Amino acid sequence: MRTLFLDGEWQLTATSPARNDAGVNAGDGFTMTIPGDVHSTLLEHGIIQDPYYGTNELDCLWVGKSDWSIERSFHYRKSSERCFLCLEKVDTIATLLINGKVAGEFDNEFHIHHMDVTDFMLDGENTIRFDFISAEKVAAERNERLPFPFPCDDAPNLSPHVNLVRKTQCNGGWDWGPTILVCGIYESVRLVSADSFLFEDFSVVTNPNKDGWRIRSELRIQSTETMTVFANASMRAENGTFKTAEKIRLEKGVHTYIMNMSVPNDCVKLWWPAGFGEQPLYDIDVEVMNQKIAHRIGFRTMEVKTEPTMGGRELTFSVNGQDIFSKGANWIPQDALPARITTERYESILRDVVKANMNTIRIWGGGWYEKKAFYDACDRYGILIWHDMMFACAAYPTVDWFMSSVERELRDQIRRIKIHPSIALYCGNNENLGALNWREITRNNYEKYYAEYVKFNDDLVGRVITEEDPTRLFWPSSPCAGPGDRSDNWHSDGKGDMHFWSVWHDRKDFEEYHTIRPRFCSEFGYQSFPSLEEVKTFAPETQFDIFSPVMLHHQKNRSGNQIIFEHFSRLFRIPDSFEKKLYLSQVQQALAMQTGVTYWRSLMPYCMGTLYWQLNDVWPVTSWSSIEYSGRLKALHYCAKHFYEPTCPLLYTKDDHLYLYAVNDSAVSKAVDVALRLYDFSGNVVEARNFSATLSSNDSRLLDVIPLNIIDSRNTFARAFLHTEDERITEYTLLLTKPKDAMLKEPEISISTVKKLKSDVYEISLKSIKPAFFVMLASRTPGAFSDNLLTVMPDEATIVRFTPKRHEQGVEFYVNDLYSAIN
Structure with missing residues (x-):
């Protein structure tokens, strides 16, 4: 057997370019690296400007409306062996020509190809060419031929009808991502000769x-x-x-x-x-x-429990007989430009997942079936995968040619990924059932579109997945009440999984999270602005205003910046600088997610999963992510490390009472001591209470309830400390009123010392005169802190370590805190 890799330099040609200001005409050519995408190639040659900077995205839309060809020549020694062309991720509508003859057609990015091309090969020099037709043009043509409309997500989608082509759905734009309708080949091109x-x-x-x-x-x-x-x-x-x-x-x-x-x-x-x-x-x-x-x-047993329990229907992952409280977030593609996706970035993000005490990721259905490096890393790190199929927020046609293409897609992908022990569950789609109620045309013709949904999702997607991998559960949709129950589970908390968006989209207070009791919440989120260093990568200093044109362009959710700003006035006070607004938005986001997760973990084992929206970004943007596009961790990600601690105290206020819980979602029982301390804002203890308990696996224990009317809430805050038998200590801090109403004292927070340790690790000591809240260390140097979003007390040593991503001289640090941001 012989293998010839055709990776490396190819020739990109504009065969039918759309109208553009870049000066590209039909026949213009550029060298291109395969694996790679057209946008990245044009950017490398200076034909387009970085679509991630400013509003350049809009100037690059013509690329996705154009037709392109990619070709190269190569030497091949012909023999008695058969020759097979092996391909993955050909995106999307293309014709293959070998030595000028049509050798294949492509219409689905997710198909895997092993094509016998023996009869097309010559002994000696050969040519291979892919002629790509704009997926946007094909989608529009298909829409005209359909018997009736199949609407798709339109907020903000600058490339309509993307649901009619089988490519990454968010390429057409989403409420956190740009419209960059890429095309290209994203895996190695191999010629295999065999007998x-x-x-x-x-x-x-x-x-x-x-x-x-x-x-x-x-x-x-x-x-x-x-x-x-x-x-x-x-x-x-x-x-x-x-x-x-x-x-x-x-x-x-x-x-x-x-x-x-x-x-x-x-x-x-x-x-x-x-x-x-x-x-x-x-x-x-x-x-x-x-x-x-x-x-x-790997060797493990996997069961997804969906039995009627506790007055509803559970959704619980059970591995090797151990029930798992799923802690994690939703994953979207690593990058909007496939050429920028790297194994190193997968490793970095997924390491940060585990460091934040997460054990589960949901691959969201508007992205793509991930590269092998992603699944391999999840296997190594022990990250369970809730795996949506790649259908989201849309109606999908049931015409024969489309159904046939999807069936092959599913068989190709399930056969490829089912070997991975990390995969826990297959889900049919993201919100397709609920989306039938979003648009007038589907609401007014609900029975017709519902029948189409069942035919597509249950009769095709569910059937094929079950045939290909009967060892895992097929979960029809997210959200969903469970197999066999087709009720719309949007914001329904009694059974299955739910998505809860009232806090963000309906602009409710964070306490709205306390009004529901989910069995498993697989989507809920709150936005924040990126860090100042991230903003600098896409905006000039003249645009450093949250309502500037560039900042609004890098906000894809309608009214998103206004929602963040409006909530400042509810919780805090309006900051007086751009940088303080960025910082405070991240505190606000962390508080929102902490409020929901804290309450839902206290309901364990009734609730057995929380996956917040979202983990990562495809470009630098204001979004729901806890990890910025550059890899910097937002305040939320550091906060998640604490609210996802396996054994920890939890504090929340509800119905004018302060609740103290101790939770343990580990596999073993834990004997714990819990100390509750109430402090004034000078750092003095005004009340102390102590508790002991033995927590079984997946146990949530109510330890104390204190009426707030006996506490001076404006002048008091609470801290809980949990000690385990092995001397591990976890803590939780809670203000007892809105921060703007708390009588905070100026903490005079500062960095007292910075020591450079071995391997370029820095040790940072913090000190304060009064209690300092939501203390956030930052550096202009990319890297990660061992902890952040801290409570710094006058009489406690607070030491944090910083590991830079690259060697750099003169690493500097600065610090933000709540008092400084709102006063």
Whole structure:
């Protein structure tokens, strides 16, 4: 077998450019790197300006309206072997020509291709070309041919009808992302020469039996003739290598063949989610004749409990028999420009997920099926994946050609990803059922569109997923009341998962989170502005105003900046500088998410999951994210590390009372001591209460309730400290009134010392004269702090470490706090 990689330099040509001010005419050409995308290529050549800066996005819209070709020549030595072209992520509408002859057609970014191109190949020099047609133009043409309209998300979508082409849906714009309708090829282009057949890939299903584990390997082989081959599988376990060999009779065409292997229990260790144990992974190789493929697998049982309990219907992940409280956030694509997506950025973001005590990520349905590096990292870090299929906020057509393309997409992708132990659940879509009530045309014709929804989502998506991977649960939609229940679960908290957006979209107070009792809240969020250093990457200093044209352009949610600003007046006071507004918005966002998560964790085990919206950004923007596009952590992400602590105290006020809980979502019981302290704003203890408890797994214990009418709330704040048997201490601080009403004293917060340790790590000591709240350290140097958004007390040592992302001389730090921001 021979493999020829066609990665590297190709030639990009504008075959039919839309009207533009960049001076690009038909026939203009540019060198292009594959894997890569057209926008990134034009940016590299200076044809377009960075679409992430200023309002340049609008000047780049013509690129997605244009037709392009990508081609190169290569030398190939022809032999008696068959030649297969292997491709993934061809985005989206394209024709393949090899040596001037049409060799294939593409209409779905998510299809995986292993094409026998033997008859198109020449001995010696060859040419390969992809002719891309604008997905926007194709979508518009398809819309005209449909029997009736299928509306899609339009806020703010500058590329209509994106639901009619099978590409990343948020390419057309979303309420946190730009309209950058990319096209290109985003994975390696390979030519594989082999005798008569191609071993395309294999997946693995592991199931426990009475003696250990049964390993079922599913081999996908394409053969040009009926023949017999020999296959060998081997897995390196704890106590040696296990092997099996089989003679397989190949049929002509593409078929799946099964190989089975068993390993005893003592030869493998269980894979666990983060916080519950280790994540051992084992190498498994399958070789068919001289074609060999290797993967890594984990051993665990996965159950999603959906039984009627406690007056509703639960949604609980259970791994190896241990119920898991799902703590995490929603994932969107790493970048709007595929050429900028890197394994290093996956690693950085997912490490920060685990550091924040998260164990679950939801891959949202308006993005794409992720690259292998993403799933591999989730396997290594123990991050459970709630996996939407790539359909979001739209109606999707049920015409034959579309359904056929989607069926192949689902089979390709489920076969590719199901080998990963991190995948916990497949979900049919994001909000498609609820979206039927959003638009006049679907509301007025609800029965017709509902029937189309059932045909598409249940009869196609659910059926195919269950056929391809019956070991995992198919969850019809998010939100949803559960399998078999098609009621619209939008803002319904009694069963299944819910999305709760009243605080943001309806502009309710944060205490609105206390009005619901979700079984599992898979979306809820609040926006904040990015840090000053992030703003500098997309706006000149003349635009440093939250209502400036550039700041508003980098806010894709209608009235978003106004909502943030309006809430300042409710909670705080209006800051007097741009930088203070940025800081205070991040405090506000963290408080919003802390309010919801704190209350819902106190409901455990009634509530067994909170996934806030959203984890990351596709470009620098004002959004719901806790990690900025650059990788800087917002205040929310640091706050999440505390409100997601496995064993910790929780404080909240509700109905004019202060509630103290101790929670434990770890796998083992914990004996804890909890100290509740009420302080005045000079830092003096005005009341002390102490409690002891033994918390079982997934236990939430109410320890104290204090009427607020016996506390001088304006002059008092509460802190709770939890000590475990192993001396681990966690704490929670809560103001007992709105910050603007609290009689704060000037803390005189400062950085007392900065020490440079080994490996460029800095140790920062903070001091204050009075209690300082929401203390946020920052640096112009990219990096991460060991902790942030702190309460700094006059008599307590507060030491934080900073790890820069790159070596830099003269690293400087500055500090923000609540008092300074609102006074």
